[in-house]
Amino acid sequence: MDTTSIIIGSILLLLFAGPILYVIYLQSLKDKKQIRILNEEGARHNLKFDHTEISNSLLLGLDTREKKLVAIEPDNECKTTIVDLVKISDSRILKKVIPNPSSFKDREKIMQVSIELMEAHGVEKKTSQILFYDEDGRDSEDVGSRLTTALKWEKLIKTSLSA
Template identity: 75%
Template sequence: MDTASITIGSILLLLFIAPVLYVIWKQSLQDKKLLKKLIEEGARYNLKFDHTEVSNSLLLGLDSGNKKLLAIEPDNDKTTLVDLVKISDSKILKKVTPNPSSFKDREKIMQVSIELMENKRGEKVSQILFYDEDARDGTDVGTRLTSALKWEKLIKANLSI
């Protein structure tokens, strides 16, 4: 190989790799910023998180020692602190509509959330939204459903029943 071929190959490689590396770097910075926001908000309530999750539309932190769950929606700065001692049950809710595609028995998931029920009255205390089709935040419903299943399991493990 001559020098010109190596130079052209290196330039082309940089043209294709540099944008990908830039996007990864920007997303990493965004995730660190959101995690810092979650930790700072948790510190206001004296929480030390055992489990955290950061996405563009939802920040979650669980303090198993204090049995508290902190949920933050960064888009609208809505913060929800849930005392798991007062919760008796949690369940995943999926809102679905018939899928107009060629698969007749399939349904399209429009929304995925976890509903938390109160001990005494059995009323809904809080609902944590993991996925909303209308939000168009770029998340995949399968990924968010898996995340909701994981968090429901963590929440149930920390309920005082």
């Protein structure tokens, strides 16, 4: 191989692989920033997370020892919700669906996926919702992956409730 071929090959490699590596680097920086935000919020409330979830529209942290769930919405000015699981009696997945206008019969299109947390005590039993997917939102992830994530977190929450 001569020097010209090596130079041309290196330039082509940089042209094609460079942008991909740059996007991976930017996503890594964004993930580290979101993890830092979640850990700072946990430290502010003396929580150490056993389980975490990072996505574009939701940061979740679960401290099983203190039985607290922290949900942060980065798109909504980092709105933070802290749920004391000791006060929660039950949780369930909520799916808002509409009939799918496609050619498949009896199929529904999922518009929203969330977990509903119902309080156990009190005259007014409050419920909290953690939104995982919204069709109208800016999150680029598909509904299938978000539904799988919601099911995983519902299982973690139910495990914390029974413990």
